Amino acid sequence: MAQFTVENLRDDLSFGSNVRGVTWDTLKDEGARQQLRDLFKQRGLLVFKDMEPTAKMQVALSKVFGPLKDHPTKTTPRDEETGDAEDGVIDMHYKPEDVGGDYSGGLVKIDGEVLTRYSPWHFDHCYNDELNYAGVLRAAVVPPEKGRTGFMDGIECYRQFPAELRDRIEGINVIYTLDTRLSRMRYGVNFELASNDMPMAVQLLKEVAIFPRAMHPAVWTRETGEKVIHVGSWMSWGLEHHEDAEGDKLLDNVCQQINAMGDGTSAYWHDWSPTDMLIWDNHRMLHAVEGCDPKYERHTIRSTIQGDYGLGYFEDGKKIGEVFREEVLLDVD
Numbered sequence: 536m537a538q539f540t541v542e543n544l545r546d547d548l549s550f551g552s553n554v555r556g557v558t559w560d561t562l563k564d565e566g567a568r569q570q571l572r573d574l575f576k577q578r579g580l581l582v583f584k585d586m587e588p589t590a591k592m593q594v595a596l597s598k599v600f601g602p603l604k605d606h607p608t609k610t611t612p613r614d615e616e617t618g619d620a621e622d623g624v625i626d627m628h629y630k631p632e633d634v635g636g637d638y639s640g641g642l643v644k645i646d647g648e649v650l651t652r653y654s655p656w657h658f659d660h661c662y663n664d665e666l667n668y669a670g671v672l673r674a675a676v677v678p679p680e681k682g683r684t685g686f687m688d689g690i691e692c693y694r695q696f697p698a699e700l701r702d703r704i705e706g707i708n709v710i711y712t713l714d715t716r717l718s719r720m721r722y723g724v725n726f727e728l729a730s731n732d733m734p735m736a737v738q739l740l741k742e743v744a745i746f747p748r749a750m751h752p753a754v755w756t757r758e759t760g761e762k763v764i765h766v767g768s769w770m771s772w773g774l775e776h777h778e779d780a781e782g783d784k785l786l787d788n789v790c791q792q793i794n795a796m797g798d799g800t801s802a803y804w805h806d807w808s809p810t811d812m813l814i815w816d817n818h819r820m821l822h823a824v825e826g827c828d829p830k831y832e833r834h835t836i837r838s839t840i841q842g843d844y845g846l847g848y849f850e851d852g853k854k855i856g857e858v859f860r861e862e863v864l865l866d867v868d
Contacts, residue, residue, distance in 0.1 A: 550688040551580040597838040604841040641733035643726035650826030657767035662713040668842025674807035678831035689763035691801040705754040708775040723768030723790025747849035
């Protein structure tokens with residue numbers, strides 16, 4: 536059997552592992568592949584070190600954990616290296632010189648510092664009725680400072696969450712919408728806007744309008760019995776059956792608590808190397824990006840792995856294209 540080594544991300548974390556020694560031979564060995572799948576199910580987050588930094592290797596590693604899934608939106612840029620041959624590989628490339636490009640704009644100010652490519656805590660495809668099982672991410676271009684990606688374990692978050700607040704949110708569904716504009720973010724806002732929204736976020740509105748709102752539980756229970764807090768502040772739009780001042784206050788309190796826990800032992804912030812590849816369980820983990828100075832380039836590439844948890848649904852049983860939310864298109868600065 537092809538050999539690889541495993542170590543904890545940090546001794547004070549209950550989740551996550553570093554994995555070293557994965558090669559093409561490893562990926563051809565079904566015994567090693569099963570070991571990686573079992574480890575991932577247990578740890579929820581794996582950082583593969585010293586990997587061949589190619590799209591071909593990223594896709595091959597991703598397929599150890601399941602078939603690829605295409606992104607639900609047509610607006611999101613795809614990776615040119617893999618092209619149409621592989622579903623679910625998306626390209627997130629910020630270039631400082633690309634004024635007016637897809638990822639220009641969207642600047643925020645946090646603690647007096649202006650940042651680009653900031654992403655609040657969220658889980659992927661929250662705006663859809665079906666989630667993806669996992670994502671594999673690599674950073675082809677890394678800024679010299681900041682630019683880390685954060686991961687919060689929902690199991691550890693549940694254990695550490697203030698009991699009174701946790702009990703109030705458990706059993707409630709959160710409403711999500713595809714609107715990614717930071718200017719329209721409602722809950723857990725911890726930044727000031729420093730520019731207009733990203734052009735891509737505005738272009739996306741034509742698709743936002745045909746997506747019904749999606750419902751996902753704030754807390755859910757894994758087959759193995761652990762409870763998971765799974766509330767993303769980004770793209771959240773309210774609480775099902777509680778779209779009122781009381782519900783808004785509760786959801787904001789939950790999202791602000793998650794922000795605060797980003798500095799504790801329920802979260803891990805990854806400093807990127809171009810030879811890292813990282814996979815996270817999207818049913819279990821939230822993730823975020825701390826942002827970086829707008830003068831620096833940042834380029835990440837993500838592959839998306841199929842596998843739903845079966846708990847989400849669209850409002851009123853509608854499907855994509857069966858609604859037209861005209862108010863979304865009217866709400867443009």
